[in-house]
Amino acid sequence: MKILGKFKKFSSEISVPSDKSITHRLFIFALSTKKESIIRNPLLGADTLSTLAIVEQLGGMVKKQEKAIIIKGKGLRDLDEPTDILNCGNSGTTIRLFSGLLASERKGLFILTGDNSLRNRPMGRIIKPLSIMGANIFSRRNFLAPLAIVGNKNGLDGINYEMPISSAQLKSCLILAGLKANSDTIIIEPFPSRDHTELILTYLGVNIKKIKNSIYVYPSEDLNPFDLTVPGDPSSAAFFVVLAVLIPGSKLLVRDVCLNPLRIGYIEVLKRMGANIKLEYCSFNPEPIGNIFVEGVEKLTATNISPEEVPKIIDEVPIISIAMALAEGKSEVSGALDLRKKESDRINAVCFNLRNMGVKVVEKEDGFLIEGTNELKPSNIKTFDDHRIAMAFTIASLLANGESSIDNPSCCAISFPDFYDKLKEL
Numbered sequence: 001m002k003i004l005g006k007f008k009k010f011s012s013e014i015s016v017p018s019d020k021s022i023t024h025r026l027f028i029f030a031l032s033t034k035k036e037s038i039i040r041n042p043l044l045g046a047d048t049l050s051t052l053a054i055v056e057q058l059g060g061m062v063k064k065q066e067k068a069i070i071i072k073g074k075g076l077r078d079l080d081e082p083t084d085i086l087n088c089g090n091s092g093t094t095i096r097l098f099s100g101l102l103a104s105e106r107k108g109l110f111i112l113t114g115d116n117s118l119r120n121r122p123m124g125r126i127i128k129p130l131s132i133m134g135a136n137i138f139s140r141r142n143f144l145a146p147l148a149i150v151g152n153k154n155g156l157d158g159i160n161y162e163m164p165i166s167s168a169q170l171k172s173c174l175i176l177a178g179l180k181a182n183s184d185t186i187i188i189e190p191f192p193s194r195d196h197t198e199l200i201l202t203y204l205g206v207n208i209k210k211i212k213n214s215i216y217v218y219p220s221e222d223l224n225p226f227d228l229t230v231p232g233d234p235s236s237a238a239f240f241v242v243l244a245v246l247i248p249g250s251k252l253l254v255r256d257v258c259l260n261p262l263r264i265g266y267i268e269v270l271k272r273m274g275a276n277i278k279l280e281y282c283s284f285n286p287e288p289i290g291n292i293f294v295e296g297v298e299k300l301t302a303t304n305i306s307p308e309e310v311p312k313i314i315d316e317v318p319i320i321s322i323a324m325a326l327a328e329g330k331s332e333v334s335g336a337l338d339l340r341k342k343e344s345d346r347i348n349a350v351c352f353n354l355r356n357m358g359v360k361v362v363e364k365e366d367g368f369l370i371e372g373t374n375e376l377k378p379s380n381i382k383t384f385d386d387h388r389i390a391m392a393f394t395i396a397s398l399l400a401n402g403e404s405s406i407d408n409p410s411c412c413a414i415s416f417p418d419f420y421d422k423l424k425e426l
């Protein structure tokens with residue numbers, strides 16, 4: 001696909017697809033009640049559809065309505081043993097959250113696998129603590145999927161676990177396992193990562209406490225049914241926010257976005273660089289939701305990202321790198337080693353594509369250094385079949401000085417199926 005450069009100044013109001021992380025969780029929580037729950041405005045992207053299909057395989061009864069999914073769950077325990085493998089597709093969230101939910105079952109065999117990318121992503125981070133809890137969980141060599149789980153008839157023990165990395169998927173995996181364990185669980189994270197699991201479970205009446213970086217999880221009964229609306233995805237909004245910031249005189253309003261502070265770290269980073277962004281909060285329970293107002297500025301200034309900040313911008317690093325490439329001065333990202341373990345090696349993918357656009361970049365093991373430039377050259381974008389790389393470099397191409405091409409735009413369907421139609425709305 002060809003992408004024209006020199007995108008003109010615009011003034012628009014848009015909405016973005018619903019939040020991927022929250023949709024995954026609401027589908028799984030709905031399975032964990034015995035009654036009917038309503039998930040309004042869910043994201044029906046490839047990743048969340050993988051989760052929904054697995055909810056059905058485990059006994060959830062799913063009804064699709066125009067703008068809602070209704071799920072009659074099975075309760076927290078005694079899920080159906082699936083008659084086939086559980087295909088998590090491209091989704092790390094799906095495989096890691098279900099592993100926690102299923103490792104704590106008392107009977108049944110569950111095989112979890114996914115596409116080529118997912119089968120190369122690290123699963124040791126969940127296998128190790130789940131095994132300490134007593135789970136029967138097996139993998140290929142080097143802790144790679146497919147994973148095989150055999151229910152433990154005695155159930156799992158709680159765990160007191162200091163996580164080696166900040167990861168909301170690992171934390172949520174252990175919370176789900178802890179809810180069904182025989183004793184209490186304490187999970188400690190180095191730096192806070194997104195906390196949708198904790199916030200929504202608390203809203204549903206589950207006894208789960210957060211004190212500083214520790215999360216206390218107590219064995220729970222079936223969850224209560226719910227009727228919740230999924231807000232817009234701040235990670236999807238980020239692509240348009242950066243585009244508006246980088247075109248002087250542009251104005252953009254993105255409505256009804258999840259403004260959870262652990263998800264909008266990128267707005268803090270952009271503001272630090274000189275962006276003009278304002279937030280309007282509209283509602284709070286269980287997640288803060290509101291509107292993002294952006295005005296384009298003449299020039300951003302460089303900034304550094306520290307390891308502590310990384311969990312709050314983990315999915316936005318590729319699009320932030322485009323803002324850094326067009327900022328005045330040298331920017332640096334550090335402590336982002338885990339980006340090499342996403343759908344693609346995102347550190348390498350960012351450096352590769354920026355270099356092809358004429359930007360001076362130094363690739364480090366845990367991040368990169370970018371020297372800002374005034375102009376991006378058009379190039380042939382290599383997506384590495386990674387949705388975030390595809391969308392970040394589509395935005396870069398729109399800002400470039402001529403026509404670019406992109407190898408696999410369709411991978412955007414993982415989190416943002418109508419990304420290119422939305423761009424036309426601008």
Ligand SMILES: O=C(O)C1=C[C@@H](OP(=O)(O)O)[C@@H](O)[C@H](O)C1
Pocket residue numbers: 020021022024092093166167168169170172193194314315338
């Ligand atoms: O819990 C979640 O919904 C997610 C957590 C993050 O992964 P990690 O927990 O591996 O950092 C993030 O990159 C992913 O897009 C979604």
Ligand SMILES: C=C(OP(=O)(O)O)C(=O)O
Pocket residue numbers: 047090091092093094315342343388415
């Ligand atoms: C890393 C991502 O998702 P997941 O880990 O669920 O595949 C992402 O959406 O950028």
